[in-house]
Amino acid sequence: MRIGLLTQWFDPEPGPAALPGMLARALADRGHEVRVLTGFPNYPTGRLAPGYRLARRLDETDGPLRVRRVALYPSHDRSAPRRVANYGSFAVSALLSGTPALRGLDALWVGNSPISVALPMWFTRYVHRVPVLLHVLDLWPDSVLASGFLGTGRVSRTIERGMAAWCGAMYRSAARVAHVSPGAADLLADRGVPREKLVHIPVWADxxxxxxxxxxxxxxxxxxxxxxxxxxxxxxxxxxxxxxxxxxxxxxxxxxxxxxxxxxxxxxxxxxxxxxxxxxxxxxxxxxxxxxxxxxxxxxxxxxxxxxxxxxxxxxxxxxxxxxxxxxxxxxxxxxxxxxxxxxxxxxxxxxxxxxxxxxxxxxxxxxxxxxxxxxxxxxxxxxxxxxxxSVAAGADRVERTLHEMVADGRVRASRRPR
Known part of the structure; x- marks a missing residue:
């Protein structure tokens, strides 16, 4: 299969940001063509990693992987405006400069955090007609509320409702929605995600x-x-x-x-x-x-x-x-x-x-x-x-199986359309 990964975080970023790269390599080792759309590495310091200079886009070959990096505002401190600038700049850059690299895919894996990644995801889903596996690595707006970033008050509650509606649109557009812990399945179902869309794919470790x-x-x-x-x-x-x-x-x-x-x-x-x-x-x-x-x-x-x-x-x-x-x-x-x-x-x-x-x-x-x-x-x-x-191997098995199911479902639906 021709598989895409859409994630703001990727190698050489460490810790949780390294997990998408582990998945990408595991899928490539199974013989799939893997393309990655990501940002310039700046986690966790908020400074670009050594060897990188910010540009509108940069295409790399990383072993069997084809990686497109797009510009973003480097930041990872506790300033809410700067964090929004970091998330938003990646989303817009990925939409404008990155989505051409995702044309012609069979399926796309998307790491949902931050939820601004929906912009390039929706373009790839509806314009390039690529089915999406949305992996809910963080529950939004729950995780943002728990962090204290939104504070309290009427404006915060309005932002929370907006985030919830945004996430609902992401879930509806995805062919499958993966959750990392069993208990999250009931929560997502209560938020309107059909049970048949839900799949349990735990996250691996370094x-x-x-x-x-x-x-x-x-x-x-x-x-x-x-x-x-x-x-x-x-x-x-x-x-x-x-x-x-x-x-x-x-x-x-x-x-x-x-x-x-x-x-x-x-x-x-x-x-x-x-x-x-x-x-x-x-x-x-x-x-x-x-x-x-x-x-x-x-x-x-x-x-x-x-x-x-x-x-x-x-x-x-x-x-x-x-x-x-x-x-x-x-x-x-x-x-x-x-x-x-x-x-x-x-x-x-x-x-x-x-x-x-x-x-x-x-x-x-x-x-x-x-x-x-x-x-x-x-x-x-x-x-x-x-x-x-x-393990990464177990996670790649589940992702691979789910992507195959998505592609097969798409073919069945296409065969049923009137000619």
Missing amino acids: ETLGARTADLRAELGLRTDQVVLVYAGALGEAQGLDSLIDACARTGDPRLVCLIAGSGTTEERLRRRAGAVGATNVRFLGQLPRDRMPALMATGDAHYVSLRPGGMSAYTMPSKVQATLAAGRALLVAAEGDAAAVARDSGAGITARPGDPDSIADALREVCDLGREKLELLGQAGRGHYDRVF
Whole structure:
């Protein structure tokens, strides 16, 4: 098949921005012709990646891939106007300078975030008549509301309703709508997406984090008998990490060490809370460079995933779930809904009630009682589950199968048209 990928984020951008590139290569390895329409790389710094200069468009050959990059306003800070300029400039540039590269495709995969990508998507769908698989990587407007970008008030509610209507139009135009967590299916169906359009395609992880590497135990002065719990990620309200701090203070096992790496709006409050409640087994590492993340992943005997209950938590799948499974490490999940289900189904996880320090403390004691060797076995079970359910290969299988179904459906509809 001739397959297109439309995504604002692509290599050499790291982290979640690297996931479309992994899919593109997996599809190309299966013998498909793959074309990519994307922007100039600037994530996560907001500055163009080394070796790039902004231009109206740039065509690249990346191994078997044909990549067209189009101009955008580079930015990735918390300024709402600059973020809108970043998203909007890519959408307009992709529409004007990028869509010719998508002519003649059999099918198009679209990463839905940001939703401004609808402009080139709709052109390709209705003018080039290419069926679209819309992959809902982020739920809009939910994710924007959770981030606090919209604020509150009448104007914010108007913008929210506009986003919801925009997303509804995107869903209607797509031949299939893929969701990344099971719970999102009911939510999308409630928003008017026909059940027959919905397909579950979980998102994969950066599988290089699973490569065995030297850990940080010696550097951090950790003994071989100490059991290490790692939380790595944003320190914000949505994560509800206050209860983890309280739980660590209530866990009397001297083997437990909790490492917290990352930054965010609650960092200083969490540091003060650790001191106030006597959580001496908690260490804050700050924001680590990306190249140290594999070593941090290897350091943790178990990795902590937490979401404050309510809101989007029941159908949110934090990317660190897949990353931890891919790395072959055990999970401790204090969340409700889909994330907790993965912890149980994978055999890699222990669960606790989110926001409940006593329940989390009980889970921490269980982690310590299991010890490092048994936690390693849980991690191995998790890696097997990742390979079956979340891997790039499994994701490419689902995407490929869905695209074939879309093309076949289109041929059936065309054969039924009166001549």
